[in-house]
Amino acid sequence: MYFRYGTMNSSKSMNLIASVHNYESKGDKVVVIKPSLDTRSANGFIESRVGTKTECIDISLKDSILTCVKTEMDKKGSISCVFVDECQFLTQEQAFELISIADTMRIPVIAYGLRTDFRGILFVASNVLLSHADKIEEIKTVCHVKGCKRKAMYNQRVVNGKPVFKGDSILVGDTISNTNIRYEPKCRFHFMADMIDSQKGGNN
Ligand SMILES: [Zn+2]
Incomplete structure (x- = not known):
C-alpha cells in the first residue's frame, strides 16, 4: 500500500499516468479509480495539466472499491x-478497503492525493x-x-483574490468551474502568515 501525497499542481496525476503506462x-493489467466528485477531469478519464490522460473508473462515495476491483478481475484476469x-475524496471505509485489497487480495495499491x-x-x-x-x-x-523557494505544503483556498481559512473541507470545482475560487500551493511560512493576517482582519 503506497500513499503518494502532494499539494495541488505537484504533478500527481502526471505521475499516476506515467506509472499506469509503465505497467x-x-x-x-491495472485498475484505475477516481472518486467521481472530482469534476476537473472529464468522466472516465484522469487528465494531467500537461494534457496526458488515462482511462479510469469513476466511483461514488457509496461504491465498494473491493467489489469494483473484483469485478475488474473477473473481466481482465489478474490485476x-x-x-x-x-484519494483524499474517498470515505474512511473506502480508504480501509484499499488496505484490504493490498492485504487480502495481495494487489499493490498506489493512491495519490492531498494530505x-x-x-x-x-x-x-x-x-x-x-x-x-507501507510506503508514504x-x-x-x-x-x-x-x-x-520553499516546499509547498498547503493548498490555500483563495476566494475573490483573498485567502480563506473557514468553510467546507471539500468544495468541488477548480478554476474551470468557478472563476472566483482557486487553490494555490503554499509553503508553511506563507500559509501561516496569511492565516495570521486573516485573523487580524476578522473576516475569517
Ligand atoms: Zn512560500
Whole structure:
C-alpha cells in the first residue's frame, strides 16, 4: 500500500499516468479509480495539466472499491496494480478497503492525493492512509509565492483574490468551474502568515 501525497499542481496525476503506462507497456493489467466528485477531469478519464490522460473508473462515495476491483478481475484476469487518483475524496471505509485489497487480495495499491485540506487539516481518507500505508512518498512542488523557494505544503483556498481559512473541507470545482475560487500551493511560512493576517482582519 503506497500513499503518494502532494499539494495541488505537484504533478500527481502526471505521475499516476506515467506509472499506469509503465505497467500497461509490459502487458500488465491495472485498475484505475477516481472518486467521481472530482469534476476537473472529464468522466472516465484522469487528465494531467500537461494534457496526458488515462482511462479510469469513476466511483461514488457509496461504491465498494473491493467489489469494483473484483469485478475488474473477473473481466481482465489478474490485476497487477490498483491506482487511485484524488484519494483524499474517498470515505474512511473506502480508504480501509484499499488496505484490504493490498492485504487480502495481495494487489499493490498506489493512491495519490492531498494530505490536508485548505485549512491545513488532514482529510479523513488521507489520515487512514498516512496511518496504515507501507510506503508514504511526497511529490514535491514549490510555493506559489513569486521568488519563494520553499516546499509547498498547503493548498490555500483563495476566494475573490483573498485567502480563506473557514468553510467546507471539500468544495468541488477548480478554476474551470468557478472563476472566483482557486487553490494555490503554499509553503508553511506563507500559509501561516496569511492565516495570521486573516485573523487580524476578522473576516475569517
Ligand atoms: Zn512560500
